[in-house]
Amino acid sequence: MNMLTLSLAYLRQRALTSLLNLLLLALGVATISFLLMLDRRIEDRLARDVAGFDMVVGAKGSPLQLVMSALLHIDTPTGNVPLSALDTLRANRLVREVVPVALGDNYQGYRIVGTEPAYIDHYGGKLAQGQLFAQPMEAVLGATAAATAGLKIGDSFAGSHGLTAGGEVHSFAPYKVVGILAPTGSVLDRLVLTPVASVWAVHEHHHHHHHDGDDHDEDADGDHDHDHDHAMAGADHDEDHDHDHDAKEEAGHEPHREVTALLVRYATPLAAARLPREINTGTDMQAASPATEMLRLRSLLGIGVDTMKLFGGVLVLAAALGTFIALANSLQERRYDLAIMRTLGATRSRILGQILTEALLVGGAGALLGFGLAHLGMVLMGRFSAQARDLGLAVPSVGLVDLWPLALALGTALLAALLPAIRAYRGDVARMLAQR
Amino acid sequence: MADALIEIDNLRHSIGGRDILSVPALHLAKGQHGLLLGPSGSGKTTLLNLLAGLLPVMAGSFKLLGQDMRQLGPAGLDRLRAHHIGIVFQQLHLIEAVSIADNLRLAQTLAGHAVDEAVIKELLSRVGLGDRAKARPSDLSQGERQRVAVARALVNRPALLLADEPTSALDDENCAAALDLLLQQADLSGATLLIATHDQRLTARVPVALRLTKPEGMAA
Numbered sequence: 265m266n267m268l269t270l271s272l273a274y275l276r277q278r279a280l281t282s283l284l285n286l287l288l289l290a291l292g293v294a295t296i297s298f299l300l301m302l303d304r305r306i307e308d309r310l311a312r313d314v315a316g317f318d319m320v321v322g323a324k325g326s327p328l329q330l331v332m333s334a335l336l337h338i339d340t341p342t343g344n345v346p347l348s349a350l351d352t353l354r355a356n357r358l359v360r361e362v363v364p365v366a367l368g369d370n371y372q373g374y375r376i377v378g379t380e381p382a383y384i385d386h387y388g389g390k391l392a393q394g395q396l397f398a399q400p401m402e403a404v405l406g407a408t409a410a411a412t413a414g415l416k417i418g419d420s421f422a423g424s425h426g427l428t429a430g431g432e433v434h435s436f437a438p439y440k441v442v443g444i445l446a447p448t449g450s451v452l453d454r455l456v457l458t459p460v461a462s463v464w465a466v467h468e469h470h471h472h473h474h475h476d477g478d479d480h481d482e483d484a485d486g487d488h489d490h491d492h493d494h495a496m497a498g499a500d501h502d503e504d505h506d507h508d509h510d511a512k513e514e515a516g517h518e519p520h521r522e523v524t525a526l527l528v529r530y531a532t533p534l535a536a537a538r539l540p541r542e543i544n545t546g547t548d549m550q551a552a553s554p555a556t557e558m559l560r561l562r563s564l565l566g567i568g569v570d571t572m573k574l575f576g577g578v579l580v581l582a583a584a585l586g587t588f589i590a591l592a593n594s595l596q597e598r599r600y601d602l603a604i605m606r607t608l609g610a611t612r613s614r615i616l617g618q619i620l621t622e623a624l625l626v627g628g629a630g631a632l633l634g635f636g637l638a639h640l641g642m643v644l645m646g647r648f649s650a651q652a653r654d655l656g657l658a659v660p661s662v663g664l665v666d667l668w669p670l671a672l673a674l675g676t677a678l679l680a681a682l683l684p685a686i687r688a689y690r691g692d693v694a695r696m697l698a699q700r
Numbered sequence: 701m702a703d704a705l706i707e708i709d710n711l712r713h714s715i716g717g718r719d720i721l722s723v724p725a726l727h728l729a730k731g732q733h734g735l736l737l738g739p740s741g742s743g744k745t746t747l748l749n750l751l752a753g754l755l756p757v758m759a760g761s762f763k764l765l766g767q768d769m770r771q772l773g774p775a776g777l778d779r780l781r782a783h784h785i786g787i788v789f790q791q792l793h794l795i796e797a798v799s800i801a802d803n804l805r806l807a808q809t810l811a812g813h814a815v816d817e818a819v820i821k822e823l824l825s826r827v828g829l830g831d832r833a834k835a836r837p838s839d840l841s842q843g844e845r846q847r848v849a850v851a852r853a854l855v856n857r858p859a860l861l862l863a864d865e866p867t868s869a870l871d872d873e874n875c876a877a878a879l880d881l882l883l884q885q886a887d888l889s890g891a892t893l894l895i896a897t898h899d900q901r902l903t904a905r906v907p908v909a910l911r912l913t914k915p916e917g918m919a920a
Contacts, residue, residue, distance in 0.1 A: 609782020
């Protein structure tokens with residue numbers, strides 16, 4: 265009979281108390297682990313997705329919203345900007361690169377982004393299958409989008425209006441899958457990429473269909489609010505305005521085409537001082553700095569995350585206290601047993617080891633259970649929430665930093681056992697037995 | 701004494717400067733049984749704890765199996781107790797969380813021995829519990845529990861078996877049965893049995909090795 269089997273026997277003897285105690289510790293560890301992992305994923309994801317672009321140019325409105333919609337793809341756009349701004353910026357010697365982004369539709373919740381191959385290059389996207397898009401209505405799918413939607417090369421699909429699933433289906437303008445990207449761990453994984461011209465084509469068709477009163481593929485339940493969905497797509501112009509566009513576009517007036525945002529890389533640090541100011545004051549557009557907006561987002565989120573972390577910390581502390589009390593009580597009840605073990609020849613260090621083994625069993629099991637619960641929560645959240653999936657939460661991964669709640673739980677259990685262990689170690693066996 | 705087990709001379713023990721035990725002399729040979737007889741408060745349990753190495757020797761001379769107990773540190777006393785002494789407590793003090801066989805296994809491992817299932821089986825059979833090895837102590841009657849305590853005390857084949865008030869709460873019939881058990885098992889194991897008791901009924905069957913009185917008039 266070794267220390268482990270004896271410890272397990274004692275834990276079994278008071279199964280309910282042991283279980284509740286373990287759950288208390290597990291909940292504390294789960295809470296703090298979950299928050300830490302969430303925080304880290306968000307930080308990583310934000311850093312990865314905004315990295316490299318110095319400025320985002322879009323319609324006036326909230327700069328944070330512009331950055332979140334154009335770079336992170338987790339908010340609605342502020343509106344559209346004229347395509348002519350793309351050429352103007354490209355001609356500017358302070359600019360190294362400009363990548364257009366045109367939003368408006370989605371496929372099964374994955375945003376369809378009209379852009380150029382440079383966008384894929386920027387995030388290090390590599391083709392796993394097929395080729396890059398070359399013609400309008402050709403689509404390259406991010407790894408997650410392709411896997412979830414079950415699409416393969418050669419398949420056709422129709423986008424839905426708006427940036428979230430459930431919008432009007434544009435069955436009249438199907439896309440063809442020509443390429444699937446390898447996973448990048450960036451926003452690219454959850455996007456459907458196509459030439460900008462595809463987005464224009466779909467919406468030109470879209471307006472024709474509406475205008476002609478054709479019976480296109482409206483929502484199955486028939487209560488779809490077209491105007492509302494249009495706003496969701498980020499087009500801040502009204503229907504009449506669009507029709508004007510259509511008329512002019514049909515007549516070949518390319519300059520009136522629009523994109524949602526322009527992602528800009530500076531050629532020189534000087535650009536940071538001049539370009540945003542020029543755009544903000546001299547045009548109808550706004551320039552937002554991803555770095556600044558992310559700092560703002562972090563400080564906004566930070567309060568909530570810090571509060572949750574504090575809450576998790578209090579929970580862990582409560583769990584630690586509970587573990588401490590439960591272990592201390594159990595060992596107090598067992599002091600006679602420990603004294604008996606001494607009379608049977610157990611050395612002091614054996615007694616110490618016995619108590620610490622039991623504490624480590626509770627602490628270790630609680631920590632592992634908590635860690636498992638945190639990961640399960642993360643996976644479930646990723647599975648049932650589109651926003652969480654956007655953050656890449658559905659795929660569990662363990663970093664070193666995720667392990668410290670485990671160490672905290674084990675430390676707590678050891679600390680809780682230390683006092684009774686020292687008392688048992690130094691205790692007067694004869695006196696302890698006489699007290700019974 | 702060539703085969704002396706216990707050699708005590710002028711042993712004294714005090715708490716807070718007050719003498720609670722004085723033993724001018726106690727000599728017991730291997731295999732010899734005896735009683736430590738005295739009323740409550742006369743220091744029987746203290747002497748038992750000294751004999752078991754659970755209390756340090758403060759003054760006087762005490763040798764067990766030829767070893768000077770005053771020279772042994774805590775670890776040495778633990779070793780001596782583990783290998784040579786078995787104790788049956790008045791409260792029995794069985795480990796309730798595990799089976800009775802595990803109580804015996806635990807006694808072997810705590811003493812640093814490998815678990816010897818044959819010895820455990822033999823001892824449990826000797827005390828009439830061969831078929832109850834997996835029972836928990838709480839499932840047993842008081843008499844059965846006492847038999848487990850005796851078996852556990854003997855599982856490491858000690859030279860000295862100490863028993864603290866084993867019959868004090870028993871009627872005559874059960875008192876005789878308990879004494880039979882202790883004497884029989886000590887003999888079978890070749891152990892010296894020393895019983896601390898105030899129960900005068902035992903004197904008819906076991907010689908008094910030491911008669912203790914209350915501190916005011918302690919005498920051998």
